[in-house]
Amino acid sequence: MTGKIVEVLEIDRIAAAAFIEEMYDRRFANARTRTEFEISVRDEATSLSEYALKSDSRTCCILAVSFLEDVLKNNFIDKWKIEGRKSIDAYFGGNGPLSSFSQRILIANGLSWVPEEYIKDFDYLRKIRNEFAHNHRIHSLIAEPNLSYANNLRETERIWDTERAAVYHGAYAEADQETRLRMRIFSCVMFVTGQVIARSKMIQHELPPEYREDGFFGLAEIEQDLIDVTVRHCFRSLNITRSGLG
Template identity: 25%
Template sequence: MEPGQRPIEESNRYQYQTALEEITKGSDRNAAILAASMLDYNLKHILISFLIDRKETVSLFRDTNAPLTTLSGRINLAYALGLIAADEYEDCHIFRKIRNDFAHRFEVNFSFQDPEISKLSKKLKNNLFIGEGRLFGGAGELTEARESFNLAIEFLSTRLEDRANFVIQQRLTEVKWPGSSLDDYEYQVI
């Protein structure tokens, strides 16, 4: 997102819906990696919408070794600034851990049935399970862990996608601090 650009462009809505379909219908590995990518995208736009509108802000997310190029860094800053709630913060880190496990495991049959992945998926808070039923989400015959994962990413990513549009209304502006400019001082020519 460039300075002055709206947080979530309408042209991205199709891509967003297509990604959600891929997450719910695709392989476990695809779902894990794409879900984390969606959260990464949403958090980037939330933060850029909140921070001062200048090119240096964008460089925090793009430049080599920039502090906000990692999902973990974006999650932590968004939470520290109060832009995401505690349950969203925890779920984002769970999605990050699941993504990392899938991205760094070589086993071809690695899936949501893995005990550690299953345990992490069931910890997700934003999945809207109500007893044995559910409000929305899911696809086909999925494991309970995969179902929880799908519901959680659908609900959380929707919440965060909309958040950027609200956050921009609270965007930070530059403050002129006392003593921050040479114009604040009187000089005497000797």
């Protein structure tokens, strides 16, 4: 009798696991698809890349980090369904709980929208933007304190520095430090932006925030879009017109 009970329980366990997996697959299929908000983010990121490639370091970094700050604000509006000027002002106005970039980062972190390892990137990006915006003596990323801030960021611009992209490897090695760091700022902004939007969507669809399928094509579509923007930006920063990546 005991053997039959154990057998039934095992069948129930397998059925329950299959049901949960199917349910997660359906939720992820909905969560990974682009929304109108995400299409606008992708299009703005593409335009930003074009402008940043032609700009000096000060302008490039201020605009890139301001893009991240703005997307973070609009992600709150999108996910929390904040509507109307009065409500938006209540959250983001001078006395609102989300009025500053630092406050938005803090709340986003508390909501698990940001992986723990990305929090430092957020903070260093904010500091770089503030130095360029408020210190008229700073014009370069190789000037302190920006150099230290940039060197503490993830080297996301080096993801494509592999044997599969020998041209990139050579061009990156020959690039000056300012160019490399500009690429790093832009890449970090895009990776953090993709994480925030994708993780908040997973939570919205009652999935673990880190839930993804394997590989590039298992990412949320907005993550894929922003990686594509980043790849093009990095290669063009090094004057490479064809990446050679499959």
